[in-house]
Amino acid sequence: MEWLKVVLLSAVPLIEMKGAIPLGIYEYHINPIVVFLLSFFGSLLPVPFVLIFFNKIFDFLGKYKFFSGFYNLIDRKINKNKAKFEKFEEIALITFIAIPLPTTGVWTGTAIAAFLKLDFKRSVMCAVVGSFLCGVIITGLAVAAPAFLKML
Template sequence: MIDFLIQFFGGISPELASALLASLPVTELRAALPIALLVFELDPFTAYFWTVFGNLIPILLVYLILPPLMMFALRYTPRLNRRLETFFDVLKTKHGDRYSKWGAFFLFLFVAMPLPGTGVWTGTVLAVVFRIKPTLAISYIVAGLLVAGLLVLAITQGVFRGGTFL
């Protein structure tokens, strides 16, 4: 896998490669930051900056694409609309209680946990599904991203670098 990443991103700078990895829903910051540190050998500050920057891109993409896609599906493609509704119903069922308890602050808690499936992509989709005001949602998502980045950085530096945090 590491050889594949080095070969795939061989023609671009390690900083841009780190940002691109962080913008993908499969890797996000949780995988991109350790890769930036351990594979691309970026210093901790540079790796943190570029992976956070790259992980901000999905917020814009989800807010620009998901609401119009939902309207399009509702009007023109019943099959896609059913699939989207099923997906959103699963999200509401899975996270509805926590959203009811914590409100929009739930987005911060959700994104700040550096676990698979709790990143910016899912957090932004949850914000759209629960119809949280975008300015409020984005502020909580970004704050959660910054905390998650620091946690991943600390874990990566502590585990793989013998505690040399910065």
């Protein structure tokens, strides 16, 4: 049952692998490689849904006065910076997803890809590579942390 919690937690926005991997290793005592694989799989679950439905929901909400200010702000920011991003879109998207910091990750990265209307297949591949790198980084840090703390 703990493995399912790791999979589902890694699919939750903002928590993603950053929370699922340490929980699986330290709280549930699951092998770090298994935790990595479970959280990697879980982090990719929302990718196609975000890429397909995010713009439709965003456009729908933009029709309502309550959301129109936010919609217009985001739309202007995206259009202003789209040319800069397109130059290095794959590397930028992979890096953004791979960096294990708050507000970065698969959810935000695929939302950005959806907003910028990037190619679906390339966006999925960037999410896979970025999520893999993020998982490697977090798993490595989680495994190395006890040894590092003992040195202090």
